[in-house]
Amino acid sequence: xxxxxxxxxxxxxxxxxxxxxxxxxxxxxxxxxxxxxxxxxxxxxxxxxxxxxxxxxxxxxxxxxxxxxxxxxxxxxxxxxxxxxxxxxxxxxxxxxxxxxxxxxxxxxxxxxxxxxxxxxxxxxxxxxxxxxxxxxxxxxxxxxxxxxxxxxxxxxxxxxxxxxxxxxxxxxxxxxxxxxxxxxxxxxxxxxxxxxxxxxxxxxxxxxxxxxxxxxxxxxxxxxxxxxxxxxxxxxxxxxx
Amino acid sequence: xxxxxxxxxxxxxxxxxxxxxxxxxxxxxxxxxxxxxxxxxxxxxxxxxxxxxxxxxxxxxxxxxxxxxxxxxxxxxxxxxxxxxxxxxxxxxxxxxxxxxxxxxxxxxxxxxxxxxxxxxxxxxxxxxxxxxxxxxxxxxxxxxxxxxxxxxxxxxxxxxxxxxxxxxxxxxxxxxxxxxxxxxxxxxxxxxxxxxxxxxxxxxxxxxxxxxxxxxxxxxxxxxxxxxxxxxxxxxxxxxx
Numbered sequence: 222x223x224x225x226x227x228x229x230x231x232x233x234x235x236x237x238x239x240x241x242x243x244x245x246x247x248x249x250x251x252x253x254x255x256x257x258x259x260x261x262x263x264x265x266x267x268x269x270x271x272x273x274x275x276x277x278x279x280x281x282x283x284x285x286x287x288x289x290x291x292x293x294x295x296x297x298x299x300x301x302x303x304x305x306x307x308x309x310x311x312x313x314x315x316x317x318x319x320x321x322x323x324x325x326x327x328x329x330x331x332x333x334x335x336x337x338x339x340x341x342x343x344x345x346x347x348x349x350x351x352x353x354x355x356x357x358x359x360x361x362x363x364x365x366x367x368x369x370x371x372x373x374x375x376x377x378x379x380x381x382x383x384x385x386x387x388x389x390x391x392x393x394x395x396x397x398x399x400x401x402x403x404x405x406x407x408x409x410x411x412x413x414x415x416x417x418x419x420x421x422x423x424x425x426x427x428x429x430x431x432x433x434x435x436x437x438x439x440x441x442x443x444x445x446x447x448x449x450x451x452x453x454x455x456x457x458x459x460x461x462x463x
Numbered sequence: 464x465x466x467x468x469x470x471x472x473x474x475x476x477x478x479x480x481x482x483x484x485x486x487x488x489x490x491x492x493x494x495x496x497x498x499x500x501x502x503x504x505x506x507x508x509x510x511x512x513x514x515x516x517x518x519x520x521x522x523x524x525x526x527x528x529x530x531x532x533x534x535x536x537x538x539x540x541x542x543x544x545x546x547x548x549x550x551x552x553x554x555x556x557x558x559x560x561x562x563x564x565x566x567x568x569x570x571x572x573x574x575x576x577x578x579x580x581x582x583x584x585x586x587x588x589x590x591x592x593x594x595x596x597x598x599x600x601x602x603x604x605x606x607x608x609x610x611x612x613x614x615x616x617x618x619x620x621x622x623x624x625x626x627x628x629x630x631x632x633x634x635x636x637x638x639x640x641x642x643x644x645x646x647x648x649x650x651x652x653x654x655x656x657x658x659x660x661x662x663x664x665x666x667x668x669x670x671x672x673x674x675x676x677x678x679x680x681x682x683x684x685x686x687x688x689x690x691x692x693x694x695x696x697x698x699x700x701x702x703x704x705x
Contacts, residue, residue: 228576230480233482234481235480235481235482235485236480236481236482236570237480237481238472238477238478238479238480238572239476239477239478239479239481240475240477240478243477278702279702279703279704279705302572302576302579302586303580303584304576304579304580304584304585304586304587305576305579305586305587305590306587306588306700307584307587309580309583309584309587310583310584310587310697310698310699310700311699311700311702311704312584313583313584313692313693313695313697314692314697314699314702314704315704316693317692317693321693324695326579326580326583326584327580328478328572328576328577328579328580329572329576330480330544330570330571330572330576331576334470334544334546334547334570334571334573334576335570337546337547337568337570338545338546338551338568338569338570341551341552341555341568342545342546342549342551342552342554342555342568343546344544344546344547345546345547345548345549345551345552346548346594346600347591347592347593347594347600347605347608348547348591348592349589349590349591349592349612349617350589350590350591351589352588352589357700357701357702358588358589358701362615362616363589365615366589366615366616366617368615369611369612369614369615369617370591370611370612370615372611373604373607373608373610373611373612374604374608375591375608375611450555450556450559451555451558451559451563453555453566455552455555455556456552457552457553457556458548458552458553458599459599459600460520460521460553460556460599461521462521462553462556462557463521
């Protein structure tokens with residue numbers, strides 16, 4: 222019996238891989254955060270669907286591992302990629318407490334990639350992915366990572382850029398980047414990637430600093446070479462254009 | 464008429480998204496680097512398949528754009544994600560030279576994510592992606608990026624870690640990281656992700672420094688918290704484990 226940890230991609234059915242669909246079809250039980258299980262509920266309503274709310278991540282992993290030990294094939298579903306701020310890590314950590322089970326991680330399209338495709342091609346060169354949530358990470362470490370990323374002219378992709386309690390975090394992040402990059406640095410963000418209401422916007426770092434985004438948004442800060450081409454955000458790789 | 468820039472994922476048919484398959488089915492013409500077109504040749508042999516060799520990237524984009532202007536629906540295929548060291552950027556840059564066409568980027572699973580799934584869950588926390596190829600990027604900038612990433616305790620994922628001319632680049636990269644991270648830092652690499660001969664290995668930074676990998680390998684250097692759990696490489700997010 223296996224535990225699949227499955228990345229569903231951004232949410233639209235056609236942005237899942239066949240491997241992810243096949244794994245879910247093979248399962249008896251599908252566990253996950255309720256919002257993510259909702260993404261596949263209609264298609265898999267004949268399965269045993271077990272959801273837990275936010276902040277019950279460890280409990281969710283215990284449930285999944287125990288189902289496998291009962292003889293069930295189970296999946297833990299995550300949005301995006303299960304391995305990028307997803308549950309794959311915690312599943313391995315929790316599973317250690319039990320008899321050995323087989324764990325298979327099935328990757329999905331993470332928001333950095335799906336959002337980039339909406340905006341154009343901002344991640345064509347070296348980039349960093351940083352979560353602005355300080356729920357599990359000290360803000361001082363997040364600040365240091367932002368500064369080092371900007372100093373080395375990486376393209377930066379921010380996950381969890383805002384929440385009700387963290388309204389000014391993206392502004393703070395932009396201010397750190399402005400110590401190293403110009404106000405005119407090209408940036409962008411995408412809201413509701415692959416879901417109803419998907420919208421992208423391209424703007425400068427100076428404008429981004431004073432823009433409020435929500436928690437369903439992925440934010441991109443270009444490197445010094447990123448530019449706007451016909452309404453798209455593009456980071457050149459450096460090819461000679463003939 | 465449209466130009467789809469399509470990420471095929473690591474190579475295995477079942478790791479493509481339905482969106483990518485649907486786009487290729489809609490096309491009259493599929494262009495790409497010959498090795499990537501080979502990944503889908505059997506399934507799409509009834510299409511007009513146009514390949515160009517390595518280092519003919521700009522030519523490939525001109526061909527694709529011209530096919531669209533002739534009234535064809537065309538695709539440019541890339542392995543992994545078209546937006547991560549892929550052709551999506553160059554397509555936008557080249558297309559500017561012509562009458563406007565519609566360009567749609569379809570994301571795929573990039574090697575950072577597909578390789579991470581093979582090793583376990585190394586990318587669960589903030590990470591950087593760096594290409595060690597200095598064909599289009601000065602080595603001094605690559606060095607600076609490696610140093611800044613290590614200094615801020617990012618997980619690091621290296622693309623293009625080696626080639627015939629660049630046998631010692633990964634060693635040099637590890638030496639830079641060793642200025643900031645311990646010799647015992649947990650690392651891993653995956654060769655031939657999603658293809659025949661897929662193999663992963665977990666090792667310390669000190670061991671990685673003296674390991675030769677090939678150009679079909681993706682390399683991971685953990686952060687200070689990354690560890691091995693039951694033969695898997697796992698970076699904790701920071702959840703309290705109960």
